Amino acid sequence: MPLTHAAPIVTRRIGTPDSWMLKSYLADGGYQGLRKALTMAPGDITAEVLTSNILGRGGAGFEAGKKWSMIRKAQPVYLVINGDESEPSTFKDHMLVENDPHQLVEGVAICAYAIGAAQAFIFIRGEFALGMERVTAAVNEAYEHGALGADILGSSFSLDVVVHPGAGAYICGEETALIESLEGKRGFPRIKPPYFPAAIGLYGAPTIVNNVETVSNLPWIVSNGGAAFAALGLGRSTGTRIFSLSGHVNRPGNYEIEMVKHTFRDLIYDPELGGGIRGGRELKAIVPGGASAPWFGPQHLDVPLGQNEVGGAEGVLPGGGGSMLGSGSIVVMDETTCPVRAAWRLARFFNRESCGQCTPCREGTGWVEKVMRRIEEGAGRDEDLELLVDVCDNIAPGLAFPYPMTTICFLGPSVAMPVVSAIQMFRDDFLTHIKDGACPYG
Amino acid sequence: MARLNPANEQRARALMGLYPRPRSALMPMLHLAQEQDGWLTAEAMAHVAELIGITPAEVYGTASFYDMLFTEPVGRHLVSVCTNIACLLTGGTELLEHAESALGVNAGGTTPDGQFTLEEVECIGWCDKAPAVAVNWRYFGPVSPQGFDTLCDDLRAGRLADTVPPHGTLCRVRRTVGLPAGVPAHGRPMGDEPPGPALAAGGGG
Numbered sequence: 212m213p214l215t216h217a218a219p220i221v222t223r224r225i226g227t228p229d230s231w232m233l234k235s236y237l238a239d240g241g242y243q244g245l246r247k248a249l250t251m252a253p254g255d256i257t258a259e260v261l262t263s264n265i266l267g268r269g270g271a272g273f274e275a276g277k278k279w280s281m282i283r284k285a286q287p288v289y290l291v292i293n294g295d296e297s298e299p300s301t302f303k304d305h306m307l308v309e310n311d312p313h314q315l316v317e318g319v320a321i322c323a324y325a326i327g328a329a330q331a332f333i334f335i336r337g338e339f340a341l342g343m344e345r346v347t348a349a350v351n352e353a354y355e356h357g358a359l360g361a362d363i364l365g366s367s368f369s370l371d372v373v374v375h376p377g378a379g380a381y382i383c384g385e386e387t388a389l390i391e392s393l394e395g396k397r398g399f400p401r402i403k404p405p406y407f408p409a410a411i412g413l414y415g416a417p418t419i420v421n422n423v424e425t426v427s428n429l430p431w432i433v434s435n436g437g438a439a440f441a442a443l444g445l446g447r448s449t450g451t452r453i454f455s456l457s458g459h460v461n462r463p464g465n466y467e468i469e470m471v472k473h474t475f476r477d478l479i480y481d482p483e484l485g486g487g488i489r490g491g492r493e494l495k496a497i498v499p500g501g502a503s504a505p506w507f508g509p510q511h512l513d514v515p516l517g518q519n520e521v522g523g524a525e526g527v528l529p530g531g532g533g534s535m536l537g538s539g540s541i542v543v544m545d546e547t548t549c550p551v552r553a554a555w556r557l558a559r560f561f562n563r564e565s566c567g568q569c570t571p572c573r574e575g576t577g578w579v580e581k582v583m584r585r586i587e588e589g590a591g592r593d594e595d596l597e598l599l600v601d602v603c604d605n606i607a608p609g610l611a612f613p614y615p616m617t618t619i620c621f622l623g624p625s626v627a628m629p630v631v632s633a634i635q636m637f638r639d640d641f642l643t644h645i646k647d648g649a650c651p652y653g
Numbered sequence: 654m655a656r657l658n659p660a661n662e663q664r665a666r667a668l669m670g671l672y673p674r675p676r677s678a679l680m681p682m683l684h685l686a687q688e689q690d691g692w693l694t695a696e697a698m699a700h701v702a703e704l705i706g707i708t709p710a711e712v713y714g715t716a717s718f719y720d721m722l723f724t725e726p727v728g729r730h731l732v733s734v735c736t737n738i739a740c741l742l743t744g745g746t747e748l749l750e751h752a753e754s755a756l757g758v759n760a761g762g763t764t765p766d767g768q769f770t771l772e773e774v775e776c777i778g779w780c781d782k783a784p785a786v787a788v789n790w791r792y793f794g795p796v797s798p799q800g801f802d803t804l805c806d807d808l809r810a811g812r813l814a815d816t817v818p819p820h821g822t823l824c825r826v827r828r829t830v831g832l833p834a835g836v837p838a839h840g841r842p843m844g845d846e847p848p849g850p851a852l853a854a855g856g857g858g
Contacts, residue, residue, distance in 0.1 A: 287673075299776035300739045329834065330673070337684070337721045338777055340790040343824040354830035361834045369834035373671045376823060378680050379720030381775065395679030395705070397718040414674060457739035457780035464781045502738065502776075540780075542738050556741050560775055566718075 217443050217469035220451050221427045225310045231345045233352040236313035242358050244430030248321045249366040251433075256325040260429070262437030264449045268303075269293055269384070269422030270501060270538045272518050279326050281409040283417040290323045290331035291413060293389055294346075294423045297336060297381040298501035299560060301540040303453040303465050304423040308335060308342035311427065312349035316372065318426035320358060321433055323370045326419050330371045334389055337377040347374045381564035385620045386420040388566070399566050400620035424453060424539075444470035448517035452536075454478060458498075458543040461486035471517035475499070475507065478516060479543055492545040496636060500537025502557045503625035505612050506632035507534055527635045528628075530611025549652035550640050554633035555583035561626040572623025575606040579626050591645035596634060603627035655696035657704075661689050665704055671832065675705050679715060683722055687821035692723040720774075721790075728763045728770035730808050731820045732756070733787040736773055739780035743795065748784045749773055751798040755805065768809060770820075791817045 229235045236242070248256055261276030282288060292315070296304040307315060315333070323331050333350075335343050350372050353359040361369045380398045382388045387401035390413050405411045412418020428450065432440050441449045448470040456478060457463045466484050475497060479485040488494060497507040505526050507514070514524045516536065524533040544553060562576035582599050585591055600610070607614040607624035610631050614624050634641060643651050657665055665682045669675040679701070686697035693716055699709040716722040734752050736745040752771055753759055760773040779785035782794030786801065793804060807813045818825060 296778055297776065299737045300780045301776075302778040302780050305778040336778070337680075337719075337823065338787065338790050340823050341792075344826040347824055347826040347828060351826070351829045359834075360830065371832050371834045374824075374828070375677075376681055376684055377719075378683065378716075378722050380718065392680065393677055394674070395676035395715065397715055455780065457783060458742045463739075463783070498738065542742070542780075544742060548742060553738060553741065556736070556738060560737055563775060 217451055217472075219467040220431045220440075221307065221311070221314065221424060222453060222465065222467040224314070225306065230310050231312050231349065233313060233349070233356060236311075237356075241313055241430075242317055242356070242364070244433040245317050245320050245324075245358060246364055248324055248433045249364055249368060253325045253327060256321065256433060259432060259437035260325070263428075263432045263440035264437075264447070265425060265428055265432065265440060266448065266518055267422055268424035268428075268452065268539065270298060270503075272536065275421060275425050278407070278409060278421070279322075279419060281407055282326055282419060283410045285417055286327075287330070287416055288326055288328045289413045289416055289418040290319065290326060290328040291386075291390065291393065291408075291418055291420045292319060292331065292333040292423060292426055293384065293386060293420050294333060294335040294339070294342070295377050295384045295389055296339075296423070296538070297384050298503070298538040298540060299557065300455060300457050300498065300542045301501055301538040302455045302457075303539060305336075305339055305342060306453075306465050307423050307427055308339060308346050310345075312342075312346040313353065314427045314430060315346065315423055316349050316353045316359065318429035319372060320353075320363060320370055321429045322419065322421060322426055324363075324368050328419070329369060330373070332373050332375045332393055332413075334375045334377060334383075334393060337379050343374060343376055350374055380566075381560075382566045382620070382622060385622070388620070389420065390418065397566070399568055400622075402619055444472070445515075445517060446471065447519050452516075452539055454516065455538075455540040456485050456543070457540070459489050459492070459545040459548070460543050461489055468516070471515045471520060473516050474513050475516065475541070476512040478541060479512070485543070488543065488545050490545075492547065494543065495546045495548050496544045496550060496553075496632075498540075498542040498544075498629070500535040501540050502560060503535075503621065503628055504537050505532070505534040505628045506636060508636055526612060527632050528610050528612055529631070529635060530609040530614075532612035534612060547652065549587070549650055550633045550637040551583065551587045551644055552650065552652070554629045555580070555587050557629040558583050558626050561622060565622060569618035569623055571606045571617045572626075575602055575623060576626045578602050579606075579630055583630065586641060586644050587650055589644065589647070589649040591641075591648075593645060595645060596638070596641055599630060599634065603631050607631075655694060656700040657686060657689060657697060661685055662700075662704070665701065669704065671828075676707060679705060679712065680719075683712075683716055684821075684823050687722065688823065689821070691729070691819060691821045692726050698724075726763070726767075727820055728767050729819055730769050730788050730817070731790075732769055732771050732805075733774040733777065733790075734760075734771070735775070735777050735779070735783070735785045735787075737776035739776070740784040743783040745784035748786070748796060748798060748801060752786075752801055755798075755802055769805070788813075788817050789820045790823060 785794035
């Protein structure tokens with residue numbers, strides 16, 4: 212399958228000298244999208260974004276334009292940018308906030324103008340110290356340039372932007388937990404309904420929460436038109452997208468490629484992309500969209516990298532369903548990987564990051580982690596596989612993807628995805644651990 | 654080493670002024686307190702509570718939820734070794750074991766000279782440079798065991814002082830702009846508060 216070579220959109224300035232400075236941004240035509248946006252009616256910008264059909268790049272993949280359209284008609288309206296990127300093996304927003312903060316700031320101003328927000332908060336993962344410095348500097352520069360603050364670029368639109376630091380909690384990537392955290396509280400996801408902060412968000416006011424990558428696309432979409440974006444990709448998955456590739460590949464990194472036009476095989480093996488598996492080894496498993504995604508195997512290599520394509524593929528879970536592109540992170544495991552260890556490590560992640568509100572998550576992730584650990588350490592029992600599947604079935608009933616909710620947010624059921632995937636795909640590995648009382652991979 | 658010093662108290666008040674409601678400034682204020690003392694003292698948390706108008710228990714109860722906020726002393730260098738999936742596949746666990754023996758402390762421990770606190774962390778988003786290590790949230794990777802030793806030597810000798818500020822200092826760039834757009838902010842009459850409906854939210858705290 213020939214690769215398409217769509218020009219990158221959000222990463223086109225990455226790696227250029229001083230890409231994070233206003234001077235270089237302006238030299239590259241920066242803030243022209245905002246200038247154009249301010250001559251348009253806010254509703255026309257939303258219409259362009261609806262035409263682009265850009266799906267949210269944070270993980271859930273909801274149409275950004277549709278989200279904006281749902282905003283409750285009340286004042287004030289807030290814009291919150293989700294830069295709390297913490298999904299294991301996702302590192303695209305980390306790159307964007309460090310290397311192209313003005314693109315983000317311009318996108319923030321465009322979005323705020325479209326939805327009628329007078330104040331925006333850029334929530335950046337606390338660990339991203341350099342990113343916070345770069346975005347803060349960009350905000351300072353943008354105010355001085357007149358691209359933020361009162362009467363932006365000579366228009367009558369005014370906007371204040373605050374860079375807000377996270378403090379270390381995966382759960383704050385969940386948008387209602389992020390809002391709680393922004394209110395100065397523990398990052399506890401809010402009970403649904405209401406499902407969308409567009410109705411009830413920050414301080415109870417209508418709030419749009421958008422991901423860093425999503426918003427970073429807005430200057431290009433406004434400048435080039437939603438149709439130009441929609442012309443890239445295929446079907447529901449339009450435009451380009453950044454894929455964070457890591458694990459056992461020769462060339463790990465962030466790759467912005469046209470959606471759907473490439474497969475997992477392209478991403479992993481193409482010499483200009485992943486460059487193949489280290490040491491020429493065989494592929495064992497793929498984590499397709501972050502730690503919360505059901506795993507894929509070599510049989511899925513030709514699945515195109517599109518939202519519906521990955522979602523509609525025949526997956527490995529006993530209850531059916533495919534997987535998800537999620538946060539756009541793809542982890543490659545080669546044949547030397549112990550699947551028990553890998554799945555255990557992800558289970559431990561969910562256990563550690565559980566906020567503790569819901570019993571299936573708080574207790575269930577702990578059970579799963581303990582049983583997985585004892586299998587990996589050679590102390591597994593004959594009944595452990597059955598036990599694991601049973602516990603997972605209680606957290607994510609039916610062991611399908613997607614799953615019915617037993618918890619306020621998606622964190623709890625996520626633990627079942629890697630664990631049940633690993634059991635389904637590598638049952639013999641589990642049995643060997645239990646029978647031999649040791650990990651065969653050493 | 655107790656309450657916020659006068660300069661930081663002034664900064665804390667400015668932080669509260671950035672938000673429509675002062676409690677939203679809690680996290681940046683706690684980062685500020687941690688920048689001052691390297692960790693969160695009870696006195697500093699009480700001071701923050703006093704400034705916002707909430708109880709010290711509410712501040713502590715919130716702070717203790719977050720991994721980056723320390724309510725007990727930590728070393729000058731917080732060494733965070735990642736062992737999540739991408740690092741697991743590329744030697745992160747072995748690197749952590751090496752770090753434990755090189756520094757003579759288990760993960761979670763602090764060296765007797767107060768130079769290093771070692772911690773094992775969840776994914777820090779440096780996966781294409783795995784295995785990754787952050788020191789006071791400045792990133793290094795890929796880090797070999799030998800590279801780790803060199804890194805620690807450099808930190809001890811102060812050779813990385815420009816890159817790696819003391820623990821607690823997160824963002825060295827200060828906001829230089831106020832709120833000229835004049836949106837309703839903390840300190841304005843209550844009538845300017847958003848009239849939003851009562852939250853159906855669970856939790857809180």
